[in-house]
Amino acid sequence: MVQRLSQRVQQIAPSATMSVDAKTKALLQAGQPVVNMSVGEPDFDTPVAAAFAGVQAIVNGNTRYTAAAGTVELRRAIAEKLARENGLAYTPNQIVVSSGAKHTLYNIFMSILDPGDEVIVPAPYWVSYPEQIRLAGGVPVVVESDESTGFKMTPERLAAALTKKTKAVLLNSPNNPTGAVYNASELRALGDVLQNHDCLIVTDEIYEKLVYGVEYTSFAAACPDLMDRTLLVNGFSKAFAMTGWRLGYVACAEDLATAMASLQSHGTGSPSTMSQAAGLAAFAAFNSDVVSAFWRRRDVLVAGLRNIAGIECELPDGAFYVFPNVRAAFGRAYEGRVIGNALDYAEVLLEKHWVATVPGDAFGAPNNIRLSYATSLQNVEEALRRIQDFHRVLGF
Structure with missing residues (x-):
């Protein structure tokens, strides 16, 4: 039988960010109250x-x-x-x-x-x-x-x-x-x-x-x-x-x-x-207020993550992502499921506390997860509350 797909295409790894976004949207369509911190897309309108x-x-x-x-x-x-x-x-x-x-x-x-x-x-x-x-x-x-x-x-x-x-x-x-x-x-x-x-x-x-x-x-x-x-x-x-x-x-x-x-x-x-x-x-329509809004969200998100036991978080100087280290959670159990890596962490956080993030394995950093603050300050604050609850269940 003729091989239908080229070796080139078969070797491609699916985009983890797109996969997480698709799962998140499916949960939202099913009526689940997901806070989406996974997608790298500004929540502002085109000028x-x-x-x-x-x-x-x-x-x-x-x-x-x-x-x-x-x-x-x-x-x-x-x-x-x-x-x-x-x-x-x-x-x-x-x-x-x-x-x-x-x-x-x-x-x-x-x-x-x-x-x-x-x-x-x-x-x-x-x-x-x-x-x-x-x-x-x-x-x-x-x-x-x-x-x-x-x-x-x-x-x-x-x-x-x-x-x-x-x-x-x-x-x-x-x-x-x-x-x-x-x-x-x-x-x-x-x-x-x-x-x-x-x-x-x-x-x-x-x-x-x-x-x-x-x-x-x-x-x-x-x-x-x-x-x-x-x-x-x-x-x-x-x-x-x-x-x-x-x-x-x-x-x-x-x-x-x-x-x-x-x-x-x-x-x-x-x-x-x-x-x-x-x-x-x-080019003539750039809105610097966007930078101010992102800056405020970054500060709130980083400060909140640093106050959660079991998370270490660097202060980023640009873009609209934070990349906290969650390795302290590895080996802990959530309702009998052991968190073995960042992928497990992100999956349980999404399934049990409805916060969508991207596991760092996709970025070559298996101890971290990515959170995007290209979303409202209200969503940032709600995500922090849910992550805090998640870590309490993990025993921090």
């Missing part, structure tokens, strides 16, 4: 100016294909944004707009990797990085970090992971799932290690606007000598609450951009014309 621009594009008949790399107008606006906010000089020809930052990352790995090429991936990592690298024939090389390093890859660990097969190093700051943010000196220290190693640097900066009390620095700005080797990924989903619009981009050397535009032309083609119109308007 009105951006939404109106998208609708206006439709009404005006601006619904046809654009260039595969995106409209010149949007790519020019992205270049202006990168110059104004990040101190980086790019031309529109160095920018490719895609259907979300996830799509952008997929294009990158498909364009730069040959079978056996290694990509250094600091852990904890976003769930899709290793899978996308494997789909492109590459080998993810995980570099561990934990609370002792602030969930950041150190120069020493980076240097130890580099080999002749290293094609790229991936950096995500602010980080999903930890919220860790590399400062300029930390980025320069990593850049010093990479100066003498001929590899590319992929920087996922999708959460750059969501930082709390710290200054954000783009890797290419901290390490200008490495700008030609850097592929800067960003998008509109998180800061502008435009997840469903599916709009992201990469800025990089022109030869890399040309290759990715060509790949995209044979895959999805151009990104949504209406979404591009909305993205163009979004």
Whole structure:
């Protein structure tokens, strides 16, 4: 019998975040009072100016294909944004707009990797990085970090992971799932290690606007000598609450951009014309009140978790996640069921106390769980009450 599925597809691990979200929604539809702390999606609306621009594009008949790399107008606006906010000089020809930052990352790995090429991936990592690298024939090389390093890859660990097969190093700051943010000196220290190693640097900066009390620095700005080797990924989903619009981009050397535009032309083609119109308007419509709201929720959530016996929690500097360590619960029993790992912890918390989280195993950190505070302050406070009750049952 003919094998219906390719080995490539059979080797893909399902997205843990999407799986948890699907289970959570099923419970909600069944009438269960779940507090969803699992999904990485802002609970704010798309800025009105951006939404109106998208609708206006439709009404005006601006619904046809654009260039595969995106409209010149949007790519020019992205270049202006990168110059104004990040101190980086790019031309529109160095920018490719895609259907979300996830799509952008997929294009990158498909364009730069040959079978056996290694990509250094600091852990904890976003769930899709290793899978996308494997789909492109590459080998993810995980570099561990934990609370002792602030969930950041150190120069020493980076240097130890580099080999002749290293094609790229991936950096995500602010980080999903930890919220860790590399400062300029930390980025320069990593850049010093990479100066003498001929590899590319992929920087996922999708959460750059969501930082709390710290200054954000783009890797290419901290390490200008490495700008030609850097592929800067960003998008509109998180800061502008435009997840469903599916709009992201990469800025990089022109030869890399040309290759990715060509790949995209044979895959999805151009990104949504209406979404591009909305993205163009979004740059002038960023609402800083969103940052203030996230900041407040972060403080309440971290303070509450630190007051629960059996939980250790770092204070994240960015994104909208906290990543508490729950290993103290391992080995304890809940109504006869032993909590053996973070997956057990997350499942029992969801099934018995109706709080949806994501187990850290999915992010390469089996002692932790991820909670998203991209939800109301009321939900944050209710989740804390339920987690406190959960830990009382566990005997803390």
